[in-house]
Amino acid sequence: MNIDDTETRVDIRIRSKGKVEHICPDCGCSCEGYDKRERTWQHMDFFDMECHLHCAVPRMECPKCGKVMLVDVPWAQENSGFTLLFEAKGVELMKEMSVNAAGRYLGVTDKRLWRVLDKHVEERMKHQDLSELDRFYVDETSCRRGHRYVSIFVDEDHNIIFVTNGNDASSVARFREHLEAHGSKASNVKFICCDMGKGFLSGIKNEFPGAVVTYDRYHVIQHMSLAVDRARRHEWNVLREGGGRLKDATKLKGQRFFLLRNVENLSPSQKERVDWILESHKETVSYTD
Incomplete structure (x- = not known):
């Protein structure tokens, strides 16, 4: 393990001991590694320092199917530059904040996090069963x-x-x-x-x-609320422009939220106002009934 004090970064090198037998993931045939490729993965921060894992990963050729591939490592998925723990942390953060904000927190670009998110969503969707959905x-x-x-x-x-x-x-x-x-x-x-x-x-x-x-209830209530308010505004304009009922028009003005509020949440004085409107302004009443 190497710790760079100037860069506040930790680098951990992983090495395998002895000869290891590898299994082809496609056909299950036993394979031997014939060379190695250096790989690096970003890991969870170590004491608030950026941490990276390094490993020379064996490359193998299957004698049965002829495929050449890198050996899978237990701490990361194939073709990922992050460890599984780092990806899990990123997914949890993206549930609570924007991808851009999560990227700033983790010190990576949002494009890399989007690729992680897309991969995990795609993997989960493969196993989605909607057969019981009615x-x-x-x-x-x-x-x-x-x-x-x-x-x-x-x-x-x-x-x-x-x-x-x-x-x-x-x-x-x-x-x-x-x-x-x-x-x-x-x-x-x-x-x-x-x-x-x-x-x-x-x-x-x-x-x-x-x-x-x-x-859905939200949109039904929204349309009803708009209809009640349009009726109130129309009746207010009729009273105001018709002459002789300016006092009634003044009482009707500004009562929108009292009409839309649940009756049990009204104070006695507010309930008195609403009762007066319901008794005196029949056009508005026709929308609230």
Whole structure:
């Protein structure tokens, strides 16, 4: 082990002792190493110092299938410049912060961390079993400036099962392809929850025609809240411009959040205001009933 005080870095060299028999991962044939290749992996920091592992990894040629390959090492995956522990730390950090921030914390570029994340996600997705899936939820979220969105599909336990670019009908089509590639089919899906976006609804109609669609509560309440506020504004303008009822118009102004709040959360004075509105302004009442 070498410690460089000036660079605050630790370098650890790993050597094998004696002759080691190697097994071909494809055919299981016994192989012997015939030369070595120097490899380096970044490891977890050692006493707040950057740590790297070095090892001359044997290269072997299988006598049966003829493949030439480097021997697998137990501390890192094939073609990775990081140890398994370093990758695990990176994945945990990326759950809690952006990839760019995780890269700054670990002292590596975000591009290298993206490759780690993509590899681990791809590995997990290979073993995903959706054969029992009979319902899913889909929503969109912004991923960058300029109205760029991704669609997120989750199961009833709110586990993410698929993410894809866009928020239109093609996003739903790509999810169906993913579903069928992982042990299920569109006819198995009985219930779908989504927002009222035309893209999702069009895609669901084409790809999952037999499913019952339910609008998620958040968007239903959002539309209802906007309708209540539009009615309140309209009635306020009518009272204000009609003349003779300026006092009533003043009372109605600024009452938006009282109308949208749960009744049990209102103070006595606030509840009194809401009761007055419900009794005096029938157009607004028609939206709150």
